Amino acid sequence: MTDLLKLAYDPKNFRDQAHQLVDLIADHLEASLNQTEKIVLPWMDPDKRFLKWQKDLGEDFDFDLFWKDTINETIHIHHPKYLGHQVCASLPLSGLGEMLNGTLNNGSAIYEMGPVSTAMERVVIEWLTGAMGFTSEASGVLTSGGSLGNLTALLAARQHQSGYDHWTHGKKDEFQPAVMVSEESHYSVSRAVHIMGWGQRGVIKVPSDKHHKLDAGKLEEVYKDAERQGIKVLVLIGNACSTSTGSYDPLEKMADFSEKHGLWFHIDGAHGGAASITPKYKHLTKGIERADSIVIDFHKMLGISALTTAVIFRDGKRSYETFNQKASYLLNDEEREPWFNSATRTMECTKNMMGVKVYSILRTYGPQIFIDYFTECYDLGSVFASLISQSADFELPYQPESNIVCYRYIGSGKSEDEINKMNAVIRRKLIESGKFYVVQTHINNKVYLRSSLMNPFTTETDMEELIREIRIYGQSG
Ligand SMILES: Cc1ncc(COP(=O)(O)O)c(C=O)c1O
Known part of the structure; x- marks a missing residue:
């Protein structure tokens, strides 16, 4: 030595x-x-x-x-x-959590490598989904940032919505899938779609109104137009709120539209999704609990040091579809990955102790x-x-x-x-x-x-x- x-x-x-x-x-x-x-x-x-x-x-x-x-x-x-x-x-205090993370260096993507952080992460997710108004079916994971969070959710949406095993077989030539999203969306959404191989035609922009919110009155027209071009819209994405102007899309109307057309409804709530846990501002996110997936950055509006992002799924089982070969509904309970190995659901193979960072704040201050x-x-x-x-x-x-x-x-x-x-x-x-x-x-x-x-x-x-x-x-x- x-x-x-x-x-x-x-x-x-x-x-x-x-x-x-x-x-x-x-x-x-x-x-x-x-x-x-x-x-x-x-x-x-x-x-x-x-x-x-x-x-x-x-x-x-x-x-x-x-x-x-x-x-x-x-x-x-x-x-x-x-x-x-x-x-x-x-x-x-979240800085002190970072110090602990950096010094103890638990690479928490599998339980054995991050036992306490893994358990705390689940408590944090359950607390958050409960506070947002979801049922106990909801679940999710913490990951490194809203950009990765959007990709994580959209990969699950792709697997769930494609109608075939997209993960195994990849994109089919005759199949042009797409998301619909407002012009105001963060670039990470379009980046995620490109990473998924859907190309430029995979992002269909819905015009926004004078308040910079997605114009719900245009949804049907844009959707039909996509269909006419042979594009199969699989996902509708709402901003809560948009990055540039901070405007909230009409989430309830978008949830209605998604239900009507069998779309996956994703909400990019990286900045303002947490309004849903506040008595004063929760009206802004009315309908959020109807989304299939939501991204919320703790490092934006929740006071936690970067990066700490929650990716939430209304039906928690779907979180396993992000990287899964089979849709979760095709798996029986024995085949399903256990919740405590978060690498099966997040991009990180070595993950920092995000669970500890958030939990320690929740525990100390409530x-x-x-x-x-x-x-x-x-x-x-x-x-x-x-x-x-x-x-x-x-x-x-x-x-x-x-x-x-x-x-x-x-x-x-x-x-x-x-x-x-x-x-x-x-x-x-x-x-x-x-x-x-x-x-x-x-x-x-x-x-x-x-x-x-x-x-x-x-x-x-x-x-x-x-x-x-x-x-x-x-x-x-
Ligand atoms: C609405 C929205 N989504 C996603 C992101 C990306 O989040 P991150 O910087 O954590 O990757 C941002 C960042 O500003 C954002 O405002």
Whole structure:
């Protein structure tokens, strides 16, 4: 055994390092949450940053300095002036779960390699399905992200709906299957369809209405049109909510339509599906319990560190069809895989201890912590939207239903082209200043700024400051 290996595994060394690092992380959290740290994203050109770290590797090492520097250079998601992409300001305790995961390294895709995480994962899934209003037939798994979650669910849908054993025989030339989904869907949906080999014709876009929701009135027409072209629609996908605009599709009407035509109804609830467990916002997901499968990211609106995604099946048996040679209804109980080897149902062969991460939060704070996180952030979305709509020189393109708010500075007397360019410049300047982090999107070919209110510590004062800052950049040209 080398001295270096002995040092790297030395429990005392680990204890000292852990204490030092936890102190630094706690200092960072304090500075971010209280805004004594003024910068959200310490902007640096990517090539310059690469060169900096390349040079660092050859220099003397100081543990404390190294971690301080690393933390400083991160984007500070816990800063109340982070109003960007949909990544939660993770509950610090879930970070400790990550530390346990990384140190104990249970590769939990089979029971023996992750006994406690596997058991906790099932408890978490049962709690979630119960809270969402499913019966005890429902089941599911945790996996690494919404993108993989959508693929996991759609693979099961394909196997179940094809009418033959798709997994074994692959796609038949004469058979063009497809999903129907709104124009607003996340790209991971179309990516999953392409991975499944259904090609471009496998994604049929249903137009959305002026609120950016799937237009249920168009479903029948789009479906018939697909049939006329010889396309067999197998799946209907609803957004709860859409990524770009945060709008909820009419899930009940979509469930009715799916039932009528024998389609698999999948809901991409990666961002907002968890509304269904909150008293205040559950109306947004009315009908969710009628879906065949649903994806919910714990790392978006439920405060858990990335990546932790629930893939839920109304009929839990179907979760075995994702990678199964036979449809689950053809298997007898002895043939069926046992629930506790999650590799049979998820892509991961080595899986991190997601069950522990979620369970530890549920156990420590109770389910209310998830409700509080979700509700506070959605409430902040309304506050921000109303501030924007009260500002005459700003435009709010639609009334948001979630904590994702799109808006733009219009100033006065400017052409469409000038407004688009101006908002792109405003975002770049904001980011380079480091004072706020917001993102950008296109709606009807126009440039909008986009903010997801992901941090319950963001205040109305922060929002007013952002509006002022945008105005200054807009006016300075
Ligand atoms: C609606 C929706 N689905 C899926 C995803 C992908 O999730 P992940 O980033 O966890 O892969 C996102 C991410 O923003 C999303 O908004």
